[in-house]
Amino acid sequence: MSSEHAADASTTSKPVLETHDLTKRFGELVANDDVNLRVNDGELRAIIGPNGAGKTTLFNMITGALDATEGRVTLDGKDLTALPEEARPHEGIARSFQSNQMFEDETVLENVRVVVQTAQAGSFSLDLWGNGRDLGVTTADEFIELVGLGPIRDTVAKNLSHGDQRRLGMAMALATDPEVLLLDEPTSGMSPAETAETADLIEEIKQEYDLTVVLIEHDMDVVLSISDRITVLNRGSILATGSPEEIQNDQDVQDAYLGGVKEEI
Numbered sequence: 130m131s132s133e134h135a136a137d138a139s140t141t142s143k144p145v146l147e148t149h150d151l152t153k154r155f156g157e158l159v160a161n162d163d164v165n166l167r168v169n170d171g172e173l174r175a176i177i178g179p180n181g182a183g184k185t186t187l188f189n190m191i192t193g194a195l196d197a198t199e200g201r202v203t204l205d206g207k208d209l210t211a212l213p214e215e216a217r218p219h220e221g222i223a224r225s226f227q228s229n230q231m232f233e234d235e236t237v238l239e240n241v242r243v244v245v246q247t248a249q250a251g252s253f254s255l256d257l258w259g260n261g262r263d264l265g266v267t268t269a270d271e272f273i274e275l276v277g278l279g280p281i282r283d284t285v286a287k288n289l290s291h292g293d294q295r296r297l298g299m300a301m302a303l304a305t306d307p308e309v310l311l312l313d314e315p316t317s318g319m320s321p322a323e324t325a326e327t328a329d330l331i332e333e334i335k336q337e338y339d340l341t342v343v344l345i346e347h348d349m350d351v352v353l354s355i356s357d358r359i360t361v362l363n364r365g366s367i368l369a370t371g372s373p374e375e376i377q378n379d380q381d382v383q384d385a386y387l388g389g390v391k392e393e394i
């Protein structure tokens with residue numbers, strides 16, 4: 130796992146993805162409460178926090194999977210709040226595809242190629258398996274190689290291991306040509322070796338495609354090694370944002386979340 134994380138030269142102070150007083154209520158439950166997130170161009174931002182803190186709900190509002198109860202989401206200053214989920218990839222927001230969003234009876238190559246062609250055409254209406262079929266293959270292969278699935282590009286998605294499905298999900302997200310990539314616990318269920326590989330892969334794709342990455346992650350080794358900055362969410366609110374060092378030394382964060390684990394990290 131690479132150790133040169135902070136003060137990445139590609140990180141600027143230009144905000145790309147911002148949330149403004151973003152709030153989500155499920156009945157009485159306030160899952161996100163006035164969240165003001167500001168992620169800069171080229172940054173790798175981790176979002177951490179206890180189970181139920183509201184991390185996935187925040188992603189869901191950023192991608193449009195859930196409507197915000199209040200507040201706004203902007204990308205490069207453009208208000209996306211009212212845009213439906215399917216329109217947001219065209220604006221530059223992508224989240225890693227889940228296995229249930231794949232064509233499970235199609236190969237790795239076909240899954241990525243369909244996303245490439247859809248992104249290029251801006252719609253699903255074109256003949257994806259017909260005459261235009263070969264057009265996206267070269268581009269798709271590039272993403273497939275990058276995530277390490279080259280040798281099994283012709284394997285059907287449902288026969289992939291859990292870790293390889295996650296890699297495929299990442300290749301499909303990259304194929305939408307995003308500006309901001311959202312990853313929700315990309316290492317969950319992975320072995321320590323796969324986890325380290327995935328952390329390296331995230332850094333690699335960020336560099337290769339000049340991405341801004343927002344990463345929800347429970348593995349503190351991953352978080353501390355690859356993040357430029359970390360935001361701690363607790364009970365739906367931002368408790369702190371800072372460098373890995375600042376977050377490790379923050380007393381509020383210690384009390385609310387890291388607790389006794391500091392000695393281990």
Ligand SMILES: Nc1ncnc2c1ncn2[C@@H]1O[C@H](COP(=O)(O)OP(=O)(O)OP(=O)(O)O)[C@@H](O)[C@H]1O
Binds near residue numbers: 182183185186
């Ligand atoms: N669709 C929903 N309807 C009702 N309550 C929900 C819904 N989605 C999330 N919640 C609740 O909102 C709160 C925040 O959930 P969320 O999934 O965002 O947490 P999280 O930080 O991602 O947790 P984890 O680390 O376990 O993934 C939780 O109390 C959860 O039960």
Ligand SMILES: [Mg+2]
Binds near residue numbers: 184186
């Ligand atoms: Mg979650």
